[in-house]
Amino acid sequence: MTLILFFEQLLNGIQFGTMLFLMSSGLTLIFGVMGLINLAHGSFYMIGAFSAALIAALTESFWLALLASLAGAAIAGVLIEIIIIRRLYRRDHLDQVLATFALILLLSEGVRWCFGAFPLYLNIPNILNGTVPIFDNIIYSKYRLFIIFMGFLIALGLYILITKTRLGIRIRAGQNDRQMISALGVDISKLYTIVFAIGASLAGLAGAMIGAIQSVEVGMGEPILILAFVVIVIGGIGSIKGALVGSILVGVTDTIGRIFLPELLKVFMEPSNATSVGSSIGSMLIYILMALILIIKPSGLFGKS
Amino acid sequence: MIIEKFFNKWIMFFLILIPTFGVIFDEPYFITLATKVVILGIAGIGLNLALGYCGLISLGHAAFFGIGGYITGILSFHALNDEMLFSWPVVVSGSSEMLIIWPIAILVSALFSFIIGLLSLRTSGVYFIMITLAFAQMLYFFSISWPNYGGEDGLSIYMRNSFPMLNTMDPISFYIISLFWLLFSIFISLRLINSPFGMSFQAIKQNEERVKSVGIETFKVKLLVFVISGTITGLAGSLYTDLNRFVSPTVLDWHTSGEIMVFVILGGMARLYGPLVGAAFFIALEQTLGSYTENWQFWLGLILILVILYARSGILGLFDKKLKHEK
Structure with a gap:
């Protein structure tokens, strides 16, 4: 029984991790190429979810809604990059933090203005409803498996994009030396806009996919944004490989810790205490993990020191 | 600097004028609003030391604000229910005396800032x-999932904690208490900034390597x-709980960290009275915009972005420049 539960939670952890990867890969790419700390990344997650909910309500197609989340977040990303973010690349980290914090207020309230304060819902298509058996006696939600599949597909896509395409070469060159590639005739401001839009659309897709399990509401991006920060700090800022490893690590630790820590503590203390202590520590577990990793490696697992 | 001092006198004048008007x-x-400005100003003055003068960009000062707040709430909660806080190894009971709560809040905030600082x-x-x-965020999630409080x-x-000879439920008395702490934290900051220690932490902001090279252990200074x-911000948190007679995980939320940072930037970084002006501006904005529209934070965000893009030296900086031109 516990083994089945453990396996199921492990899959939940991986599913959570793949979504974190969609968030954190964009975040780390934007930091790596443009040197920008983007606190407003969670807003694209929200914008993606709202675009999906809007299109789903109009067309009743989940697949169009997923496309809309990519497109909506990408369009918002391009506009915001051109109007505001572009002016921040040369500024210090403090200005970036504040401006993007202000951007969160602006975008959250803007969305609340347009869509109202009530949460919207996004339905899972019939084909992904229900469960599938994985091994003999383990059944698992189809939709969550779909999310894991999408997550790995996008990780693979990003890998190909970065290592095999011309755009990828430019992005890597941008990470190494910004001045040099603009001197070599690459239109750097266009490249920045593209990278920002890629990051935003990945976040938007994550928002739409999670929005179908939870609800689509204002401020939904903030908890996951902070987790994405934890991920890239653990993985090393600027490293996509680090983002992948960090995402799975954080996703699994968080999910497993919340479920099994109270159980584990019941061995040592009374059940009622164990539940409250266990769930409190369980919610802090990833931060403890982060602190431990930073004590050993201050620049993250794959970071350049 | 002389111009800034001139402004500071005006600020002090307003700090006395507004509550007098209220009375x-x-x-x-009005008095309650002014108290809120003063308390948030203290929190900002705390952050300003690290952020404005030493260049340590802390996006986690909500932790200290919240710890001060929760310590006050918890002690007072136990005093109210007449329960022991813990009975082992020594018996400790709650308290509703500010004179007992403050030192504890200060000590615990200092301890937490030490641990968090040491790691960060x-x-x-x-x-x-x-x-x-x-x-x-870690403390925020802890406060949400810990059911006891x-x-x-x-x-x-329910009741503000008590202070000898004063009725703290009377708005003006509590304002005076908060004002005292404001002046005290400004005084401490002023003394620190002009001390040799202050010179070294301000130099770290300019160039840490150079400070190291003259033999100062920058880690210890930072x-x-x-x-x-963190301790000053923690004290502000303690006062904030007393002001609202309520403390919730919201004080530990990262928006609180962001807002404290906004006070510092709006007022003007590394200016003694900057955070106070920033907090006043913030509260004034909340009150005026908030009365017109529910979505006042939209306009707040817009104003902030404009300030950051075009008026980096904050409100005090703006006046400073203007006065220089007039001279």
């Missing part, structure tokens, strides 16, 4: 920003600034 026209709401200051730059943020719903303390900064 004369019997508008206790191993890193720098972006990592530092994100780690301080993450530590504050209200969890997500927060903790009400840690000490961080602890003092």
